[in-house]
Amino acid sequence: MGPGPSNVAPSVLRAMSAPLLGHLDPLFVKMMDEIKTMLRQVFLTKNEMTFPVSGTGSAGMEFCFVNLLEPGDEVVIGVNGVFGGRMVDVAERCGAKVTKVEAPWGRIIEPAQIAEALKGRRPKLVAIVHAETSTGALTPVEEIARLVREAGALMVLDTVTSLGGCPVRLDEWGIDAVYSGTQKCLSCPPGLSPVSLSPRALETATRRKSKVQSWYLDVNLLASYWGQERVYHHTAPISMNYALHEALRVLLEEGLEASWQRHRQVHETFVREMHKLELEPAVAESIRAPMINTVKIPERVDDAKVRQRLYDEFNIEIGAGLGPLKGKVWRVGLMGHGSRVENVELLLKALKQLI
Amino acid sequence: MGPGPSNVAPSVLRAMSAPLLGHLDPLFVKMMDEIKTMLRQVFLTKNEMTFPVSGTGSAGMEFCFVNLLEPGDEVVIGVNGVFGGRMVDVAERCGAKVTKVEAPWGRIIEPAQIAEALKGRRPKLVAIVHAETSTGALTPVEEIARLVREAGALMVLDTVTSLGGCPVRLDEWGIDAVYSGTQKCLSCPPGLSPVSLSPRALETATRRKSKVQSWYLDVNLLASYWGQERVYHHTAPISMNYALHEALRVLLEEGLEASWQRHRQVHETFVREMHKLELEPAVAESIRAPMINTVKIPERVDDAKVRQRLYDEFNIEIGAGLGPLKGKVWRVGLMGHGSRVENVELLLKALKQLI
Numbered sequence: 001m002g003p004g005p006s007n008v009a010p011s012v013l014r015a016m017s018a019p020l021l022g023h024l025d026p027l028f029v030k031m032m033d034e035i036k037t038m039l040r041q042v043f044l045t046k047n048e049m050t051f052p053v054s055g056t057g058s059a060g061m062e063f064c065f066v067n068l069l070e071p072g073d074e075v076v077i078g079v080n081g082v083f084g085g086r087m088v089d090v091a092e093r094c095g096a097k098v099t100k101v102e103a104p105w106g107r108i109i110e111p112a113q114i115a116e117a118l119k120g121r122r123p124k125l126v127a128i129v130h131a132e133t134s135t136g137a138l139t140p141v142e143e144i145a146r147l148v149r150e151a152g153a154l155m156v157l158d159t160v161t162s163l164g165g166c167p168v169r170l171d172e173w174g175i176d177a178v179y180s181g182t183q184k185c186l187s188c189p190p191g192l193s194p195v196s197l198s199p200r201a202l203e204t205a206t207r208r209k210s211k212v213q214s215w216y217l218d219v220n221l222l223a224s225y226w227g228q229e230r231v232y233h234h235t236a237p238i239s240m241n242y243a244l245h246e247a248l249r250v251l252l253e254e255g256l257e258a259s260w261q262r263h264r265q266v267h268e269t270f271v272r273e274m275h276k277l278e279l280e281p282a283v284a285e286s287i288r289a290p291m292i293n294t295v296k297i298p299e300r301v302d303d304a305k306v307r308q309r310l311y312d313e314f315n316i317e318i319g320a321g322l323g324p325l326k327g328k329v330w331r332v333g334l335m336g337h338g339s340r341v342e343n344v345e346l347l348l349k350a351l352k353q354l355i
Numbered sequence: 356m357g358p359g360p361s362n363v364a365p366s367v368l369r370a371m372s373a374p375l376l377g378h379l380d381p382l383f384v385k386m387m388d389e390i391k392t393m394l395r396q397v398f399l400t401k402n403e404m405t406f407p408v409s410g411t412g413s414a415g416m417e418f419c420f421v422n423l424l425e426p427g428d429e430v431v432i433g434v435n436g437v438f439g440g441r442m443v444d445v446a447e448r449c450g451a452k453v454t455k456v457e458a459p460w461g462r463i464i465e466p467a468q469i470a471e472a473l474k475g476r477r478p479k480l481v482a483i484v485h486a487e488t489s490t491g492a493l494t495p496v497e498e499i500a501r502l503v504r505e506a507g508a509l510m511v512l513d514t515v516t517s518l519g520g521c522p523v524r525l526d527e528w529g530i531d532a533v534y535s536g537t538q539k540c541l542s543c544p545p546g547l548s549p550v551s552l553s554p555r556a557l558e559t560a561t562r563r564k565s566k567v568q569s570w571y572l573d574v575n576l577l578a579s580y581w582g583q584e585r586v587y588h589h590t591a592p593i594s595m596n597y598a599l600h601e602a603l604r605v606l607l608e609e610g611l612e613a614s615w616q617r618h619r620q621v622h623e624t625f626v627r628e629m630h631k632l633e634l635e636p637a638v639a640e641s642i643r644a645p646m647i648n649t650v651k652i653p654e655r656v657d658d659a660k661v662r663q664r665l666y667d668e669f670n671i672e673i674g675a676g677l678g679p680l681k682g683k684v685w686r687v688g689l690m691g692h693g694s695r696v697e698n699v700e701l702l703l704k705a706l707k708q709l710i
Contacts, residue, residue: 005375005593016594017372020360020544022672055410055571056544058589062571090570183590189375191409191546191592213568215445216410216417232677234413235538237546238360239371240595317377322587 001347003133003292003319004161005183005190006335008247012092015246016239023236028290031245032226032236036249039194040188040340042163042256043178045170049202051226052192052244053180054237055215057160060179060193062090063217064127067197067205068177070093074123076153078102078109079140082322083158091127094213099123105132106294108139108287111147119150124204125176127156130168133184134322136283136331138166145173154201160184163194163268164251165263165291165335176201181226182240185263185291187336188247191240218292251336263290266339270332273348277355282329290343291339293332296323335348356702358488358647358674359516360538360545361690363602367543370601372596377410377590386600387581387591393603394549396609397518397541398533401527404557406581407537407547407599408572409592412515415534415548417445418572419482419511422552422560423532426450429478430507433464433494437677439483439515446482449568454478460679461649463494463642466502473506479559480531482511485523488539488675491638491649491686493521497537500528509556512637515539515587518549519606520618520690531556537595540618540646543602546595572643606691614691618645621694627688628703632710637684646694648687649680658682670703 021028031142032051033219040048044108053063069075069310075096077087080103088098099121101113109128118126126148141157148155154176165185170178176198181188197205197219205212205219212218224231251259267290271281274295282294297303303320307330310316319331332347334340376383387406394405408418408700420442424430430451432442437457441513443453454476456468464483473481481503503510509531509563514523520540525533531553538545552560552574560567560574567573571589579586606614622645626636629650637649652658658675665671674686687702689695 002377005590013372013374017368019368020363020538022357022360025543055414056589056592059410059571060533062569086570092566093566093570172695181590183375189592189594190378190590191595205527209447213448214417215441215448216414234411235360235536235545237411237544237595238538239544239598240546240592243594279661282528317380 001338001343002317002337003331003333004181006185006333007338008186008187008189008248009337011250013247014244015242018036018242019142020238020280023238024230027236029230035241035245035248036226038252039196041252042248043063043170043196044172045196046107047115047196047198049223050196051221052194052241054234055193056190057179057181057193058086059217060181061087061158062214063193063195064177064179065090065094066212066214066217067219068125068154068201069094070095070208070210070293072097074099076101076114076117076121076123076126078114078128079107080107080109080135080137081129082134083129083132083160087158088126093223106135106137106283108137109144109147111143114144114147114336116149122151123153125154125156129158131162131289131292133161133292135325137287138162138288138289142173145175150175154204161289161292163257165339166260170196172283182244185336186247186251188243188341189240191237192244225298263334266334266341267293269341270334270344273344277348277352291333291335294329295332295336296329297327298355306354308348309354316347356674356688356693356698358688359536359684360688360695361540361542361688363542363544364462364605364692366605367598369599369600370405373597378593379585379587383593384585386596390603391581391595393607394551396607397603398523398525398551399527400523400551402551402553404574404578405551407549409589409597411545412534412536412548414444414548414572415536417569418548418550419532419534420445420449421567421569421572422557423481423509423556423575424449425563425565427452429454429476429479431456431472431476431481433469433483435464435490435492436460436484437489438487438515439540441678442482442513445521461490461492461638462529462554463492464499466498469499469502473502477506478508480511484513484518486521486644486647486708488516488647490550490680491644491647492642492646493517497528500530504529509559516644516647519614520642520694521615525551537602539598540691541602541606543594543598544595546592554555563613593617607645618689618694619697622648623695624696624698625689628699632703648689649684650687651684652682653710661709664709665705669700671705
């Protein structure tokens with residue numbers, strides 16, 4: 001019940017233990033196609049260039065920036081937690097000039113802030129984090145994406161934690177580049193990063209003047225492997241793709257909207273029940289991410305000791321606060337396979353004895 | 356029996372299907388330490404900075420170059436197949452000025468060629484591929500590494516295919532940076548890239564003037580996660596690390612030298628038996644890599660048809676030739692768990708019916 005990796009369905013673990021296929025084996029190639037199709041369904045997009053990068057979520061973040069940016073490009077990045085800050089670092093390593101739009105940790109990036117940042121600027125892209133795993137705040141995307149497209153910029157979205165656990169609508173919202181992780185609401189072990197590029201974003205990546213600085217993440221090369229040509233690029237992590245294939249199947253079998261609703265309901269149960277222990281959410285009601293719940297640590301309570309006892313005596317892991325929230329909040333993941341009322345009950349029963 | 360991924364021991368598949376742990380869980384942290392210790396044993400090194408990068412072998416290649424190189428650096432790279440060529444591409448994307456030392460595909464890089472390239476040059480590093488997976492040639496490293504160190508350069512070695520299947524002696528040979536893959540002679544699914552940096556190489560990476568262009572692969576950040584501090588960097592691929600842990604345990608249980616010897620013996624059996632079918636190795640005897648066997652395709656034989664029938668009728672995958680060797684050779688992997696006499700017999704019995 002930490003901020004990820006989340007627990008994984010037994011069938012996903014079983015899928016990983018299947019014998020290896022070659023990375024150009026017809027059966028594996030068919031599986032790649034099915035993964036792409038299912039990812040499009042989960043991202044709600046028609047983007048052809050939708051596939052899992054062979055690295056974890058941070059590799060997906062880097063994939064978006066190295067492909068879209070060239071030295072000297074201007075970008076605007078929303079920073080309201082760890083992962084916004086990481087995007088700034090990654091973009092700067094691509095030689096971009098970054099304008100930060102900041103909000104306190106636990107708050108969201110407001111459309112008005114983005115509008116303000118776009119005044120008199122013509123950035124190549126604007127990037128924000130959907131659900132900030134470090135704070136539990138869920139920034140609404142639709143209005144920001146509209147502003148960004150009106151300004152002629154590409155909209156980049158971090159959906160590492162949100163995908164599968166709440167609405168993420170790429171095409172409807174007009175998102176140009178997106179990355180996610182497998183180990184949150186997709187309930188698949190970490191090791192792959194689903195990404196998607198709109199035709200506009202793909203054109204930016206293919207028409208750039210300089211080579212992409214990463215060979216491993218260059219979409220111009222990856223497109224030939226994950227596309228129809230099947231040109232060997234690197235050896236895909238076969239077993240991780242088995243796992244993702246099964247995790248996506250499980251998610252779509254439940255139904256995307258049903259999964260969103262389950263995450264919402266379990267989250268609401270958690271909030272309701274924590275009040276009974278006089279615990280309070282750290283994030284305002286209207287902007288709470290349902291899958292990553294930050295809880296204010298009461299002043300009388302020893303943060304580290306409670307987490308240690310939860311782990312030792314109850315076999316439950318929850319996350320510590322990061323940065324300015326260190327010692328002030330706990331981060332409780334209710335993600336994917338782990339988002340269920342019995343987990344809420346288990347944790348709160350344990351906390352009742354410990355705080 | 357292709358050029359990798361190789362078959363995997365059942366216990367490695369089972370290890371992957373264990374429930375997920377968090378990436379900072381004490382049990383997982385202990386496993387990380389054990390993986391580092393076992394990797395040092397397999398690389399025959401004392402290098403502290405020895406760990407698996409969270410990507411496939413090509414990510415490990417990129418790890419070495421992005422950390423060691425800054426724009427304008429001079430490098431010398433041996434090119435005698437696909438992977439030498441890939442190193443050139445990766446180094447150029449780091450802004451390096453590359454001098455290529457070339458040999459025909461199927462031949463090795465000779466020490467005299469490296470000595471010649473070092474005359475009047477002072478490159479920052481020299482890189483070669485140990486076992487070229489695209490050709491089956493095994494370049495002896497010891498003499499080249501000596502020349503490189505005498506010239507004051509860093510020696511970088513690709514051991515993706517060689518590690519575990521033939522001697523790789525980092526400290527004795529004086530290798531400064533090395534990367535490997537899990538899916539060849541380590542017999543672990545693809546998804547991680549074991550790397551090791553000598554203290555000299557690590558100093559180069561930590562004292563550089565510019566930031567490493569990849570955030571994901573920056574050893575200055577990774578050192579804090581894989582070192583004693585355990586600072587969160589990215590979410591490690593948990594299940595893949597379970598698999599690597601078990602694969603290394605299996606290898607060291609057999610014994611490193613015993614594994615080298617087995618690969619050598621199975622290779623010799625394969626060569627001896629293929630002669631009976633009037634098949635010939637494509638690489639000269641003294642420079643054959645025992646784990647990746649290239650076989651000349653007889654003129655009368657239809658390359659694609661034989662490979663297709665092997666796959667359809669005998670459930671055996673072998674690799675096609677690449678680049679200038681396309682249509683001219685087959686590539687037969689006898690790697691790790693798959694390096695065994697019964698596999699040789701199975702393949703040759705099938706080929707006997709097909710050619």
